[in-house]
Amino acid sequence: MKNEADNKKSPSSNKLFPMACGEGPYNYAKNSNYQKTGWDLVKRLTSEKISKKLDVEHLISPGNLFRIADMGCSFGPNTFFAVQDIIEAVKSKQNKSKLMEFQVFFNDHSANDFNTLFRTLPSERSYFAAGVPGSFYGSLFPKASLHFVLSSYTIHWISKIPREVQDQSSPVWNKGRIFYGSSKKVEEAYAAQFANDFESFLRARAEEVVPGGFMTLLIPGTQNGANLLKCTSIAISELLGSSLMDMAKEGLVDEAKVDSFNIPIYYPSSEKVIAIVEKQGWFKIEQIQEIARPMIQQLSKQDIEKYALFVRGWAEVVVRDHFGVEIVDKIFNNFTEKLMKSGLLSDPSIAPAVDLFVLLMRTNN
Numbered sequence: 001m002k003n004e005a006d007n008k009k010s011p012s013s014n015k016l017f018p019m020a021c022g023e024g025p026y027n028y029a030k031n032s033n034y035q036k037t038g039w040d041l042v043k044r045l046t047s048e049k050i051s052k053k054l055d056v057e058h059l060i061s062p063g064n065l066f067r068i069a070d071m072g073c074s075f076g077p078n079t080f081f082a083v084q085d086i087i088e089a090v091k092s093k094q095n096k097s098k099l100m101e102f103q104v105f106f107n108d109h110s111a112n113d114f115n116t117l118f119r120t121l122p123s124e125r126s127y128f129a130a131g132v133p134g135s136f137y138g139s140l141f142p143k144a145s146l147h148f149v150l151s152s153y154t155i156h157w158i159s160k161i162p163r164e165v166q167d168q169s170s171p172v173w174n175k176g177r178i179f180y181g182s183s184k185k186v187e188e189a190y191a192a193q194f195a196n197d198f199e200s201f202l203r204a205r206a207e208e209v210v211p212g213g214f215m216t217l218l219i220p221g222t223q224n225g226a227n228l229l230k231c232t233s234i235a236i237s238e239l240l241g242s243s244l245m246d247m248a249k250e251g252l253v254d255e256a257k258v259d260s261f262n263i264p265i266y267y268p269s270s271e272k273v274i275a276i277v278e279k280q281g282w283f284k285i286e287q288i289q290e291i292a293r294p295m296i297q298q299l300s301k302q303d304i305e306k307y308a309l310f311v312r313g314w315a316e317v318v319v320r321d322h323f324g325v326e327i328v329d330k331i332f333n334n335f336t337e338k339l340m341k342s343g344l345l346s347d348p349s350i351a352p353a354v355d356l357f358v359l360l361m362r363t364n365n
């Protein structure tokens with residue numbers, strides 16, 4: 001069985017980046033309203049599919065236990081809302097003569113702040129809770145033991161930066177940049193790593209999810225055929241890269257440090273996701289839909305600062321790990337200033353961020 005311990009023995013480029021925790025203003029729980037709003041936009045779609053397509057009675061028969069796993073749950077509170085919504089949708093289908101019980105497994109890297117997660121579990125919950133540490137790119141559960149898997153804003157985190165992107169002797173070396181938006185070759189290397197990771201994710205879940213079971217994925221992505229530099233999420237990471245290069249020119253950070261830094265995230269298109277799922281055939285695509293996140297027309301200074309905090313919420317740990325804790329405030333302050341001046345968030349030529357809502361059913365294969 002492949003688990004977190006095995007991951008730690010993998011190449012040194014395999015690092016774990018849980019969301020920032022602690023009591024400070026930059027922790028993920030305080031800066032993840034964007035992700036919460038994303039779930040709110042798709043929870044009705046999930047409930048409708050549960051209502052129409054999930055054969056609850058048959059799935060759990062002959063018992064009455066329904067098992068849900070949230071892969072990459074972080075430490076709250078978004079996971080609690082999503083899990084509750086799923087349970088309510090499933091409950092609305094239950095046979096009144098046989099009341100169901102629910103067990104929820106909260107998965108994330110072992111470095112995740114599970115203490116906060118369990119301390120803040122809703123007291124009124126109607127489920128048994130358990131934590132499952134380990135990378136979701138490996139096996140985490142016994143065979144055919146799950147009825148529903150949820151994973152939101154997670155699988156765009158690739159397990160490692162492609163080797164050639166970091167190799168100074170390679171034509172794909174990403175010098176002076178931290179993301180893949182402006183180089184086709186770097187983008188291809190990232191895409192290959194994403195495909196590899198996503199296949200591992202599906203392979204592991206195919207073992208764990210019972211035939212007929214559901215998997216809901218919410219993946220920040222890009223529109224098919226989009227000009228990458230004109231996609232909000234990619235443009236934002238490129239802007240962080242150029243802010244770091246400005247700091248290198250001013251001597252505030254070492255340029256070689258910027259050259260060796262790359263963000264371990266890939267934003268797939270729905271075409272790429274469909275191709276990978278269909279190639280394997282373990283899951284049937286019940287629904288896949290692009291959800292555009294509307295851009296705000298009249299952005300105030302506070303709106304932009306809030307957006308910069310959202311970026312810091314997911315990027316803090318990766319940046320701190322590479323550049324050191326002493327400089328992290330300066331990096332994000334400079335980025336916030338650059339974001340203000342750039343006008344990027346209200347630029348009509350930049351396409352809104354897109355989330356991919358993907359609902360899969362485990363086949364009998």
Ligand SMILES: C[S@@+](CC[C@H](N)C(=O)[O-])C[C@H]1O[C@@H](n2cnc3c(N)ncnc32)[C@H](O)[C@@H]1O
Pocket residue numbers: 017018019032035036071072073074075078079107108109112134135136137151152153154157159314
């Ligand atoms: C942006 S947070 C999303 C949290 C939550 N699902 C939500 O919607 O707010 C991404 C989470 O995925 C976790 N994650 C990323 N890669 C992972 C992996 N390979 N295995 C398990 N968790 C992972 C991170 O540790 C982090 O907590």
